[in-house]
Amino acid sequence: MAGFFAAINSHQSAVDADLANRLMVGLEHYGDDEGCLLSEESAVVGLHLNKRERQNLSSQLVESDCSELFVFDGRIDNRKSLIQDNDFQALATEFTLTELYNLSDAELLFAWVKCFAGERLQSVVGPFVFVFIDSSTGSVIAARDPMGGRAASYCTVEGSVYFASDESIFSNLEGFTYNLSEPKVARHLLMMLEDQPESFIDDVEVVRPGEIVRWGKGIFSRRRYYKPRFDKAVYEQSLATNAREFRRLFDQAVKRRISADGTHFKGQDKPRKEKVGIMLSGGLDSVPVAISASQQLVSSEAELTAFSWCFPETPEADETHLSAPLCDSLGMTQVKIDCDAEPPQLTQDFPVDPRVPFSMPFVAYQVATLKRAAQADISIILSGMHGDLLYAGAKDVIYRALMKGQVRLAIKEFRVLTTLVGSYMEAIKRYLVLPLLPQAMLSRRRVIRQRHNPTIKRMLRDSLGQKLVGRTHWLMTESTLFPRPEQYQKLFDGSAGEDAMHARFIEAPYAIERRYPLRDLELCEFVLSVPSEQLYHRGQMRPILKEAFRSEIPKSIAERNDKTLFVKPILKQIEADQSLKASLQHQEKHWAHFVKDCYFNDADEKYELRQLALWRCAYYNFWTGRTRVLFNT
Structure with missing residues (x-):
């Protein structure tokens, strides 16, 4: 499934039909496949389905007889272990064992969530996101898999709550103000890694990987259900x-x-070839x-x-x-x-x-x-x-060798690593000093380095640069349970x-x-x-x-x-595309809200960084023009 949305009114009246249709328009950006709109009392969901999914709607959506809607996107990879769980079989009494095996992924996860009241999601393996609406109680449960393989965002407007796989859908809401998050855009123009999952749109929250979000009586609660496991x-x-x-x-x-x-479809006995x-x-x-x-x-x-x-x-x-x-x-x-x-030319055929x-x-x-x-x-x-x-973060290999009494190996490793990083001092810092520092100190060090990052200072407007520093990584605390915290943070x-x-x-x-x-x-x-x-x-x-x-x-x-990196051919293609530089001089320099005019001529900055930034800024101008047409703004 390419996209979905789900909405519920807090005052438990029917969702306006015109509003539901406007939200469906937001799913049309995904192509010519058909949509599916379903209402249930005070709730409504919309799906964008391909041909195979339309023939097996239960693989994406479950509608019960009790005013409940369950929209699902993804896969369940450990179906057998879930079905054979003794507690689950004891609670899912409405199904025989054969019927459980014949459930679609959506129906199986819906049964699991209902049996355990939204708990025990730690046991579910696979890329997924779901939104479970109970219109009789006016409540919502949403969750996302720990690897972040599927996505969902949410917002509230005039007492109603909206979830969607695509936050741009919210631009179709009456009363919703569509403003881009300046720090988020700036990070992407810089190619800066995220320290916290965030939406590109102000006043929109994302369901974080491994998180469950509950809403009821106008109140949100969110909790990280995933518990890291070190063996x-x-x-x-x-x-x-x-x-x-x-x-x-x-x-x-x-x-x-x-x-x-x-993806398991209902009644499917054998894998399709x-x-x-x-x-x-x-x-x-x-x-x-x-x-x-x-x-x-x-x-x-x-x-x-x-x-x-x-x-x-x-x-x-x-x-x-x-x-x-x-x-x-x-x-x-x-x-x-x-x-x-x-070549990556910004023509009408380039996907936006x-x-x-x-x-x-x-x-x-x-x-x-x-x-x-x-x-x-x-x-x-x-x-x-x-x-x-x-394979990231293996910076403690020298200490691991010393702990085993392998002194000669430790010396050899140090020499090899010195060659890789270019100097003894850099090798000492990376592989002897930093592995001994606690995560809190390493986090403060990253903040300090960000404040003095020369590319931030050269490229971004001063007011923006200050917004990108000072935050610790959202997984810093739990990452300390592992011998390589950096690896954990990058994976999750x-x-x-x-x-x-x-x-x-x-x-x-x-x-x-x-x-x-x-x-x-x-x-x-x-x-x-x-x-x-x-x-x-x-x-x-x-x-x-x-x-x-x-x-x-x-x-x-x-x-x-x-x-092998693809930077060289890309730089060659960017250099040959004269329209990119011309686009930066467009009468509406949308990129200039973030990036200094002088950056592209800064001889102190690496040529590679300047050229890639040139393409990203040109794309931002291109994107702004295209989305104005898409959103009719």
């Missing part, structure tokens, strides 16, 4: 033992995202996903097609010399996308997400990929995106989930969903508990992954310790 036994296991478990969880994560293991795509580079994120997927599909009728970006004019960014032999060995069809022929005044140049490459996949009748594309987050802060949500707008016109095995909850929880030397050891990145796929990953790929 000390895993931390003390050998590389060989942990690599076997890593591989099991990795294969499980891939399997969950292939065909019907993703579909064509599956994968975005394949020559790196250690997408290659293991391709190997795992090809092995799991070998006995089925499903086809696996690889889509690989190539850069004939910028060969240093081209990895098809690595991915092509792999495709041959796995028997996969490979479709090469010539990204040099897909009305929710977000932000995009990236490589969206042009993504759109070219989706077009080719749609032509091949592919509805699911696997991606290794955000795999780097799994919601930024990766937000990226995926932005991508869904781009995917919707092609009826394609990209799925991310490396964002699997159980896989991420496991990696959080492994010792650091299994993430980095003796100058080698990701030893646990390489051990888990030993002899399966080609040597030319397994020995890589670098990551």
Whole structure:
């Protein structure tokens, strides 16, 4: 499902039909698929559904006989364990065991939420968001999965509460003032990581990852239901033992995202045999996903097609010399996308997400990929995106070696790390000093560094720069339960989930969903508990992954310790696009509210940062013009 909204009146009168229709208009930005509008006493919900979902409405929406509406977006990945839960079976007496297995994901989660009164969501695995409205009591429960794989925002207007997967829908509300959040826009123009999940629109709140929100009698309450789990036994296991478990969880994560293991429809006994795509580079994120997927599909009728970006004019960014032999060995069809022929020009064909005044140049490459996949009748594309987050934060490897009495190894590690960071002093700071500091002190250090960030000072208006500093990370306290707090914060802060949500707008016109095995909850929880030397050891990145796929990953790929970036071809394309600079001189310089005019000529700033900022500011102007048309403002 591309999008939804849900509304309820606090005074329990019927929701105005004209208002409901205006909210439905907000879902039309997702493409030509049909909408579904359903009212129940003082509540109304609207959905944007593709053809398959329209045929199985119960996979997205549950309507009970007791004035209850339950709208659901996502997947339940651990259906079997939920159904076999003894407490659940004892409470869900209206269903036989066979009937429980035949429930859709939405119906199963609805039953789970009702049985446990909104508690025990910790047991549910999968990307999801739901809104449960009981119009007889005038109450709402909404929740989001811990990885942030689906999204929801909410606001109140004149005593009524509104939830939506897309906050731009609220612009259709009478009495709602649509104002962009200046700090949020500024962070995105800077490419600054979020320290707290926030909406792009003032007076709109987001349901945070792993959070449950309740509303009743005009009062909101919110609570983080997800409790992080550190497994000390895993931390003390050998590389060989942990690599076997890593591989099991990795294969499980891939399997969950292939065909019907993703979304279960009511009455569906066997998985549908579909064509599956994968975005394949020559790196250690997408290659293991391709190997795992090809092995799991070998006995089925499903086809696996690889889509690989190539850069004939910028060969240093081209990895098809690595991915092509792999495709041959796995028997996969490979479709090469010539990204040099897909410059990120801001024309009417460039996708504009009305929710977000932000995009990236490589969206042009993504759109070219989706077009080719749609032509091949592919509805699911696997991606290794955000795999780097799994292995982040292994800065205590020297201390781990010393604790084991491996002094020589500690010295060797220090020498290798010194070479990587460029100086002894930097290595001492990163790998000897910072790992000893408590999180509170590290948080204060980050705040100080932000205040003195030269790019903030050079780029942003002074009044804005002050708004971006001074906040601690929202997961700082619970991240201290893990040996690598930085890794925990990056995995669970919601930024990766937000990226995926932005991508869904781009995917919707092609009826394609990209799925991310490396964002699997159980896989991420496991990696959080492994010792650091299994993430980095003796100058080698990701030893646990390489051990888990030993002899399966080609040597030319397994020995890589670098990551190919697409910055060079993108910079080349930006430099060649004369219209970008011209757009900055538009008579309405919307970007100038945030960015100083002199920034793009600042010789003290890195050329790469200035060029990417130029594109983002040009896009902001472009977005503002397009959304005025979309919102009729």
